[in-house]
Amino acid sequence: MTPRSDQPPPPVEPERVSTGIPGLDDILGGGLDAARIYLIEGRPGTGKTTLALRYLLEGARRGEAGLYITMSESEQELRAGASRHGWSLDPLSIFELVPTEATLDGAQAQSLFHPSEMELGETTKLITDRVTADAPTRVVFDSLSELRLLAQSPLRYRQQILALRHFFAACRCTVLLLDDLTGTGDDLGLHSIVHGVLTLEQVAIDYGPDRRRLRVVKMRGNDFRGGYHDFVIRAGGIVAFPRLVASEHRLEGAGGTISSGNAALDDLLGGGLDRGTSALLIGGAGVGKSSIALTFAVAAAERGEHAAVFAFDEGRATILARAGRLGIPLAAHIAAGRITLQQIDPAELSPGEFVHRVHASVERDGARIVVIDTLNGYLNAMPAERFLVLQMHEVLSYLAQLDVVTLLVLAQHGLMGPLETPLDVSYLSDAVLMLRYFESEGHVRRALSLVKKRSGAHEDMIREFRLTANGLEVGPPLTGFHGVLTGVPVYRGDAVPLLGRGEDGAE
Numbered sequence: 001m002t003p004r005s006d007q008p009p010p011p012v013e014p015e016r017v018s019t020g021i022p023g024l025d026d027i028l029g030g031g032l033d034a035a036r037i038y039l040i041e042g043r044p045g046t047g048k049t050t051l052a053l054r055y056l057l058e059g060a061r062r063g064e065a066g067l068y069i070t071m072s073e074s075e076q077e078l079r080a081g082a083s084r085h086g087w088s089l090d091p092l093s094i095f096e097l098v099p100t101e102a103t104l105d106g107a108q109a110q111s112l113f114h115p116s117e118m119e120l121g122e123t124t125k126l127i128t129d130r131v132t133a134d135a136p137t138r139v140v141f142d143s144l145s146e147l148r149l150l151a152q153s154p155l156r157y158r159q160q161i162l163a164l165r166h167f168f169a170a171c172r173c174t175v176l177l178l179d180d181l182t183g184t185g186d187d188l189g190l191h192s193i194v195h196g197v198l199t200l201e202q203v204a205i206d207y208g209p210d211r212r213r214l215r216v217v218k219m220r221g222n223d224f225r226g227g228y229h230d231f232v233i234r235a236g237g238i239v240a241f242p243r244l245v246a247s248e249h250r251l252e253g254a255g256g257t258i259s260s261g262n263a264a265l266d267d268l269l270g271g272g273l274d275r276g277t278s279a280l281l282i283g284g285a286g287v288g289k290s291s292i293a294l295t296f297a298v299a300a301a302e303r304g305e306h307a308a309v310f311a312f313d314e315g316r317a318t319i320l321a322r323a324g325r326l327g328i329p330l331a332a333h334i335a336a337g338r339i340t341l342q343q344i345d346p347a348e349l350s351p352g353e354f355v356h357r358v359h360a361s362v363e364r365d366g367a368r369i370v371v372i373d374t375l376n377g378y379l380n381a382m383p384a385e386r387f388l389v390l391q392m393h394e395v396l397s398y399l400a401q402l403d404v405v406t407l408l409v410l411a412q413h414g415l416m417g418p419l420e421t422p423l424d425v426s427y428l429s430d431a432v433l434m435l436r437y438f439e440s441e442g443h444v445r446r447a448l449s450l451v452k453k454r455s456g457a458h459e460d461m462i463r464e465f466r467l468t469a470n471g472l473e474v475g476p477p478l479t480g481f482h483g484v485l486t487g488v489p490v491y492r493g494d495a496v497p498l499l500g501r502g503e504d505g506a507e
Contacts, residue, residue: 017174020058023240027225035172037165041179042200047233048178052140053082054237060091064137069127071097071146085237095130120150128167144179158189195220208347230352241352246397258405261299264474268450270458277455278396278406280426283435285411287446288467291326293371293407295472298328300369301338307369308361309341312377316343327471346380351391362402373409393428430454438484447484466499475499
């Protein structure tokens with residue numbers, strides 16, 4: 001006789017349903033639980049209909065029947081909107097509960113399809129009859145605002161939603177309820193009824209296009225990535241950018257040090273930069289920060305590694321032209337696919353999309369060096385400085401855990417004398433390379449010094465450098481000078497140990 005077990009059977013994990021939006025599935029931890037009811041809420045224009053159509057079309061692609069119940073838009077309007085994304089709604093069933101021309105005629109006695117005149121019970125019966133007849137796997141109801149108007153009281157509205165929930169559960173449908181939030185206040189009672197709540201927002205900024213973001217308010221019984229996630233609506237639908245969580249990405253890196261390709265600069269750096277660290281290149285405009293960063297990127301490419309350069313301030317043509325004048329073979333490595341150069345428009349690109357591009361460069365392209373040029377442009381893409389610091393901390397932690405070297409370029413305000421820094425991220429960086437102009441004998445010269453390196457010993461001297469047609473040239477330590485970093489040094493030596501004059505390249 002088999003002994004009786006008092007332990008309950010293990011719970012059965014529900015099937016997961018893809019939304020058809022990879023980034024959103026990632027945020028949701030794999031998608032939605034099947035045979036559940038979800039609330040998608042947001043003001044008009046936030047992308048609820050686009051999300052819902054993509055969800056139904058994904059089901060059709062998988063051979064699942066989909067039903068779109070609309071009380072707000074006509075079928076013609078839905079098809080016109082879908083066509084702009086290159087979609088055909090032919091695989092879907094559309095049940096239109098909006099007035100036709102006939103029902104707008106006052107002489108017509110039948111007003112069944114006019115939401116403002118329709119009884120709530122009749123509306124619900126029409127919906128349940130259609131669902132029963134079509135037997136869909138996926139259902140979208142658009143929108144709850146009309147149902148709320150018909151109910152006329154919060155109690156009756158809640159009772160009707162509960163009834164629909166039980167009905168859909170019995171039909172094994174996975175349902176999206178769309179709500180445009182035209183009611184008064186947050187409908188928290190509705191939040192308690194549904195299995196999950198997804199909120200879409202459209203945020204107006206002072207300059208540039210509106211930004212869109214989403215947040216998972218609730219997802220019963222499932223882990224999901226909380227917080228706000230940027231998304232965009234493009235031809236083809238919604239692209240969501242999950243918020244980066246550095247702790248989810250860990251790699252046992254090989255470690256080691258990378259070379260800049262310049263022996264004198266490597267000596268200054270104590271042998272080079274350690275893998276999995278970040279370096280901040282800071283100085284006035286045009287002093288050579290970007291050129292040194294490109295030197296590191298090209299050295300990586302010549303070792304057979306991939307480098308990614310994100311340019312916020314300069315155009316692609318300008319960068320390539322400057323690199324050519326300095327003898328840096330940037331164009332050849334880009335053509336060979338060893339370096340990717342992306343020009344970023346901070347007015348058009350959301351911070352979440354930028355982080356997504358960095359993530360793709362590392363995960364898809366295998367970038368071992370990432371250059372962000374400059375943080376000033378990155379700052380302009382952020383709504384407030386504190387968000388930039390928090391996001392930059394997460395990005396640097398992520399890149400460090402994947403053994404990637406990150407070069408951050410930051411332009412200071414001013415050229416000579418005391419310089420102001422628009423943003424202090426030096427504490428986030430593992431190394432800080434300071435570049436300064438200084439004057440000597442009527443000439444403007446350039447100096448650099450490594451003022452910080454967490455990962456090991458380094459040279460503490462200040463050296464002059466030049467950017468020539470043959471690339472970067474680093475001179476001996478400026479031992480005879482005092483106050484070089486002030487911009488107006490005092491010379492106390494016997495002979496001026498400066499580099500010979502030559503034609504500097506454009507910087």
